[in-house]
Structures are given as C-alpha cells and as structure tokens.
Amino acid sequence: RIGVFLAGCATEEDRAALLKLARAVWPKANIVAGSDRDSGMAACLRDRDGIAVNAGTGSSVTGRSGCRIENAGGWGHILGDAGGAYFVSIRALRSILREYDLRRGEREFAANILRALGLNNFDELVRWAQTADKMEIASLAPVVFEAARKSDEAARQIIAAGVSALVDFTTAVSMRLQLETPExxxxxxxxxxxxxxxxxxxxxxSEKIPGANVALSESPPEVGAAWLAADERLQIAKTAEPAGAVSLVSSTEEANPRSANLDRLSAREIVELFVAEEKLVDEGLRQCIDQLARAIELSAGAIGKGGRMFYVGAGTSGRLGVLDAAEIPPTFGASPDLFQGIIAGGAPALQRSIEGAEDDAHAGALAMDERGVKSEDLVIGISASGRAAFVIGALRRAREIGAQTILLTCNAKREPGGEFDLEINLKTGPEIVTGSTRLKAGTATKIALNIISTGAMTRLGRVRGNLMIDLQPTNKKLRERAVGLVSQLARCDRESARSRLERADWNLREALNEE
Known part of the structure; x- marks a missing residue:
C-alpha cells in the first residue's frame, strides 16, 4: 500500500489525476491519494477529533468532528496562507521598504535582511524579490523572528499578525465543529x-478557547501518510458515479447506424446527413412541449418571487448554460446575477476540456454553497447523459437547500427518477460522431434553454409584442435596433425615436413612456 498526499490536491479531479500518475509508477500497489491536509491530520490526530494547525511555508487549519471536516486558510501564498513563513517574510520585506521610502531610516532589521540574502542595497533587494519564488522568500522568516526576539517593533507586529490570523482560523473551525475543548x-x-x-x-x-489542549504534533506528515496508507479501513481514493446513477450506456454513447460510413462520404453527403439528423432534434423538442412549458412557469415563478436561475453543467452542456445566462442581461436588461451559469472546472473549462471535472459530485454540491444558492432559486442541471456527477451533486445539494430543481437531459434510456421537481428528456438519439454530444444533443439543449429563458422573461413582462423593450443598446447595432423598436411602438419616425432615446439616456422604457 502506498500513500501519496500533495499540497493542492483538494478535489476529486485532483485525486484522480494523482492516482493516475501514481498507478503508472506502481501498477500493482493499492494507492491512497489526497492532500497534505489529510496526511497532516493523520500525523497530528490519527483518527481522533480535533484541529491541526499548520504553519510552514504556507499555513492551514483543518478540524474534524466525527465524519465532518472543516477547513480554514490554505488558499496559497497569493490569496492567503496567513501565519506561514511566506506571510511573515513578505510582510517584513514590505515593512522595511515602506520605512525606507518614508524615512530613509538605516535600521538593523533591514540590514539583517540584506545580509541574509547577500545583497548590498534596496535596489538589489527589489530585483531579487521580483524573481524569487515563495520558498526563497519564506526562508527569510528566521531573520524576522530573530529581530522580534531583539524587540524590533515592526518584526513583533508582523509575528503578532500571523498569530492572530491562525488563532482566528482555529477559533472559527472550532465553532463550526462545536468543539468546546478541542485537541x-x-x-x-x-x-x-x-x-x-x-x-x-x-x-x-487560550483567550479565545480557554479549554483548548495545545501541543506540538508528535509525528511529521510523512508518518501520517504512511498511517493512512496502512489503514485497511480506508477505501482507495477513486472517482465514482453518484449514488443512484444509472449504469446503462446512455443512448448518446451508442453508435448511429446511419453514420457508420461517415468517413467515406463526400462533403455534400455529410451535409445531407447532418440536415436529415436534425429532424430528431425537432421530434425530441416536440415530445417535451409540456415539460418545457412547465419549466417556463417554474422559472418565471422563481424570478417573480425574488429568486434567481442557475444553469449547471459540464463540458458542452455547461458551456451552453453559461452562454444562455450571458445573453440575458443585454437582451432583457436583467441584472447579471439573475441568470448564472456554472460549469464544472470553472472558467478554464469554457475554452478547454478539464479532465475529470464532470465526475466530481462534491464540487457540484460545493458550487451551490459557494455561489450562494437559496431556497427561492431555481437550479437547472444540464447533462446529455443525465449522469454527470458534478450536475447530480449540484442538484441534490440545491434540493437540500430548498431550491427547485430541473434536470435537462438527452438520454432516451434514462428513466425518470422523480428526484427532481421536473425532468426534461430530449430524446435526440445517437450522434453522427459516436458520443459527440455537442451535435444533436447540444443543438436540442441550446434550443431548450432559449425556450425556457425567453419564455420566462416574456411572462415577466420583458417583451412587448415580440420586441425586447428592456434591450441594453450598448453598441451601434443595438442602438439602431432600439431606434427601430421605439419608432414602431411609439408610431413615430426614426429621427423622433432617436431624439426620445437620447433624452432618456437610451433607456427604452423611459423613451416609450415619454408623453
């Protein structure tokens, strides 16, 4: 058995990638993979409840009570790591440069920093800092502590700030876990x-948690990693489908007999095949008219009561959700937070595939919490197969929060589970290129999202006739469209319409309401 625990290995996607690398080296071994928080907790507490506080180059606080884990800090040297050696050192560098800028003071603290680095002046210090990595900067921490022991006030304040940050994190974790006298x-x-x-x-x-039992860990993280690897009770870390997922092969993954000879077709024949296959998109949508109408009602109802819409998807499905959400503000004059798109893997996944992102159910659930989903919101999960763990995890967490949920899929073999408020299954069949759901499934999904969002905003009064009266005329093309819209609705010529819009600062509603 082998344990591999690395800094930054926090998600199921990270663990899967780490396991893949480890198995290439040790193909016959049982491997447990995780983050350095895991091995640190094991080193400090084994399987006991308590809190591990780490202050090395970076910092982190990790607590456990039963099966519940709470974390604080550990965001990396750019965003956080307060209380670690990098934090102490970079603050010291900023402090001495600030003192130099303000007073040109010759201070022993600054001289010791220069001596430790073998530098002669502040210009050299600045050049060094611009190319130094976090480990090199963190190596200055002993100089800061030595200055503090010699009663340098600036150094003492820096160390006090580090202590305060770690104490605040520890107290917060203790409170969340309800540990009154934590180890x-x-x-x-x-x-x-x-x-x-x-x-x-x-x-x-002790001033924040009088009953805390504080002591230095008796074991290093390496021992914690070995203990975790040797513990037979632990399952080998792996990516798994969420509970209740259907194991049948999705219809979107089946081979399409009509495109079996795709590689031998002429350009014209390829076009003819694609056009012919599109009729299945139309059929799939027509079969779901009632469900799509219900989705409009749920969406309009949620927004009308102060809620928001969240699209959640992975890969093509996620990109389509983000696209539809992005078009709502300019089209209907809505706030950008009214429709929000969430894609597995985050913004980078909009432009490239993020391996394993869709398989992380925990990340989907966490996205619901971190994006602030509330009970009055509506969450639409988009998954061509209906099985993407990220999407299912998000929908289940949304239901726990109390939000309404819709699952939008394109899998003819998926049976409705009754788990969500509404399921829409656009049965578009196998793809021309086997498994490429950016094709018919993607087209049907895009149309369905257009129907739902446009229908909801129309029901909420954002359209008059078939005109978008809350259009945001942010460029020349849209301003010309706004002029035409006002001209048509106000029954005036285009010049008069333009004048009305200019007086209303290009606010269409105000221009239309002008006497």
Whole structure:
C-alpha cells in the first residue's frame, strides 16, 4: 500500500489525476491519494477529533468532528496562507521598504535582511524579490523572528499578525465543529523551529478557547501518510458515479447506424446527413412541449418571487448554460446575477476540456454553497447523459437547500427518477460522431434553454409584442435596433425615436413612456 498526499490536491479531479500518475509508477500497489491536509491530520490526530494547525511555508487549519471536516486558510501564498513563513517574510520585506521610502531610516532589521540574502542595497533587494519564488522568500522568516526576539517593533507586529490570523482560523473551525475543548496540534517549520511562535499562539488561543489542549504534533506528515496508507479501513481514493446513477450506456454513447460510413462520404453527403439528423432534434423538442412549458412557469415563478436561475453543467452542456445566462442581461436588461451559469472546472473549462471535472459530485454540491444558492432559486442541471456527477451533486445539494430543481437531459434510456421537481428528456438519439454530444444533443439543449429563458422573461413582462423593450443598446447595432423598436411602438419616425432615446439616456422604457 502506498500513500501519496500533495499540497493542492483538494478535489476529486485532483485525486484522480494523482492516482493516475501514481498507478503508472506502481501498477500493482493499492494507492491512497489526497492532500497534505489529510496526511497532516493523520500525523497530528490519527483518527481522533480535533484541529491541526499548520504553519510552514504556507499555513492551514483543518478540524474534524466525527465524519465532518472543516477547513480554514490554505488558499496559497497569493490569496492567503496567513501565519506561514511566506506571510511573515513578505510582510517584513514590505515593512522595511515602506520605512525606507518614508524615512530613509538605516535600521538593523533591514540590514539583517540584506545580509541574509547577500545583497548590498534596496535596489538589489527589489530585483531579487521580483524573481524569487515563495520558498526563497519564506526562508527569510528566521531573520524576522530573530529581530522580534531583539524587540524590533515592526518584526513583533508582523509575528503578532500571523498569530492572530491562525488563532482566528482555529477559533472559527472550532465553532463550526462545536468543539468546546478541542485537541489542537501544531505542525510545520515555524511551530517546530520557533518556540516563540508556539508560545504566542497557545497564549492567544487560550483567550479565545480557554479549554483548548495545545501541543506540538508528535509525528511529521510523512508518518501520517504512511498511517493512512496502512489503514485497511480506508477505501482507495477513486472517482465514482453518484449514488443512484444509472449504469446503462446512455443512448448518446451508442453508435448511429446511419453514420457508420461517415468517413467515406463526400462533403455534400455529410451535409445531407447532418440536415436529415436534425429532424430528431425537432421530434425530441416536440415530445417535451409540456415539460418545457412547465419549466417556463417554474422559472418565471422563481424570478417573480425574488429568486434567481442557475444553469449547471459540464463540458458542452455547461458551456451552453453559461452562454444562455450571458445573453440575458443585454437582451432583457436583467441584472447579471439573475441568470448564472456554472460549469464544472470553472472558467478554464469554457475554452478547454478539464479532465475529470464532470465526475466530481462534491464540487457540484460545493458550487451551490459557494455561489450562494437559496431556497427561492431555481437550479437547472444540464447533462446529455443525465449522469454527470458534478450536475447530480449540484442538484441534490440545491434540493437540500430548498431550491427547485430541473434536470435537462438527452438520454432516451434514462428513466425518470422523480428526484427532481421536473425532468426534461430530449430524446435526440445517437450522434453522427459516436458520443459527440455537442451535435444533436447540444443543438436540442441550446434550443431548450432559449425556450425556457425567453419564455420566462416574456411572462415577466420583458417583451412587448415580440420586441425586447428592456434591450441594453450598448453598441451601434443595438442602438439602431432600439431606434427601430421605439419608432414602431411609439408610431413615430426614426429621427423622433432617436431624439426620445437620447433624452432618456437610451433607456427604452423611459423613451416609450415619454408623453
């Protein structure tokens, strides 16, 4: 058995990638993979409840109570890692440069930094800092602690800020886990090598959590990794389908007999085949007219009561959701937060495939929490197969929150599960290129989303006749469209319409309401 635990390995996608690499090296081994938080917790507490506080190059706080895990910090040196060696060192560098800019002071603290780096002046220090990595910058921490021991006030303030951040994180984790007298174990180079830091942390924490039992960890993270690898109770980390997922092959993954000789067709024959296959998109949509109408009603109802719309998808499905959401503000004058698109893997997945992103049910659920989904909202999960773990995880979490949910799929073999408020199954059949759901399934999905969002906004009064009266005329083309719209609705010539719009600062409703 082998344990591999690396910094930044936080998601199922990360674990799957790490397992793949490890199995290439040790093909016959049982491998447990995870983050350095996991091995740190094991080193500090084994399987006991408590809190592990890490202050090394970076920092993190991880707590456990039963099966529940809570984290704080550990966001990396750019966004966080408060209380770690990088935090201490970069603040010291900024402090001495600020002092130099304000007072041109010759301070012992600054001289010690230059000496430690073998530099002669501040210009050299700036050039060094611009190319140094986080480990090199973090290596200055001992100089800061030495200055603090010599009563340098700036150094003491920096260390106090680090202690305060770690104490705040630890207190927050303790409160979330409802640990009144937690076992708190300290790890990482700063705590191990700087007694001053350990003592300051323990003293400050005792003021926030009087019953906390604070001590240095007896084992390094490597021992924690070995303990996790040796624990037979642990399942090997792997990517799995969410519970209840259908194991049958999706109809979108079946071979299309009508395109079996695709590679031998002429250009014209390829076009004819594509056009002929599009009739299945029309048929799939017609079979779901009632469900699509219900989706419009649910969407309009949610928005009318102050809720928002969330599209959740992976790959092509996610991109289509983001696209439809992005078009709502300019088309209907709605706030950008009214329709929101969430794609597995985040913004990078809009332009390239993110391996394993759709298989992470936890990430889907977490997205619902982090994006602030509420009970009055409506979440539409988009998955051609109806099985994408990211989507199912998001929908299940949305239901737990109390939001209404819709699952939009294109899998003829999927049976309705009754788990969500509405299921729309656009049965478009096998793709011309086997499994390429960007084709018919993608087309049908795009049309369905157009129907739902346009129908909802129309029901909410954002369309008059067939004209978008809340259009945002942000460019020349849209301004000309706005002129034509006002001219038609106000029964005036285009010049008069333009004048009305200019007086209304190009607000269509105001221009139309002008006496």
């Amino acid at each position: 708190v174990r300290l790890m990482g180079g700063l705590f191990e090598n700087q007694k001053f830091y350990r003592v300051a942390f323990a003293k400050a924490l």
